[in-house]
Amino acid sequence: MNYVKYEHEKSLTKHQLFYFLRDEHRDVAILSFFLGSGIRVSELADLRMEDINLKERLIDVIRKGNKEDSVWITPIALNALEKYMEIRDNKYVLGKELKNVFLSKYKHTAQPLSVRAIQDIVEKYTKEYGKKCILIN
Numbered sequence: 272m273n274y275v276k277y278e279h280e281k282s283l284t285k286h287q288l289f290y291f292l293r294d295e296h297r298d299v300a301i302l303s304f305f306l307g308s309g310i311r312v313s314e315l316a317d318l319r320m321e322d323i324n325l326k327e328r329l330i331d332v333i334r335k336g337n338k339e340d341s342v343w344i345t346p347i348a349l350n351a352l353e354k355y356m357e358i359r360d361n362k363y364v365l366g367k368e369l370k371n372v373f374l375s376k377y378k379h380t381a382q383p384l385s386v387r388a389i390q391d392i393v394e395k396y397t398k399e400y401g402k403k404c405i406l407i408n
Contacts, residue, residue, distance in 0.1 A: 282399070293362060293376070298392055300348070300355040301373060301384075305393065307348030311335070316386045319370040325349065 314332040322331040363374040363381040371383035
């Protein structure tokens with residue numbers, strides 16, 4: 272996580288830096304969730320605002336086989352999520368109510384991140400960090 276927060280931007284072009292700064296809190300929250308909860312990529316992509324209980328540090332997910340489960344998240348993941356939530360509506364939604372937690376922005380339009388987009392985010396940071404890609408399922 273320290274690489275993404277403190278080192279990654281040093282290697283970026285101005286164009287890349289613009290998008291990194293826009294998406295930094297979201298990307299850190301995504302990486303923190305995988306490391307701090309063990310949820311699957313599809314569960315993260317489907318995560319909605321009402322699925323999160325910040326006070327109890329729990330998220331409700333639908334597991335494989337359509338089974339409901341509550342998953343505890345680490346304080347680090349919770350902190351990253353709270354930072355992302357502080358900026359989420361201003362940076363992504365722009366007056367449009369979207370229930371998915373993790374969003375992307377394309378041509379001034381917010382949309383939920385797809386499973387493939389989340390996989391690409393994880394792959395990007397692990398490759399740039401110089402490690403073998405972390406496999407997420």
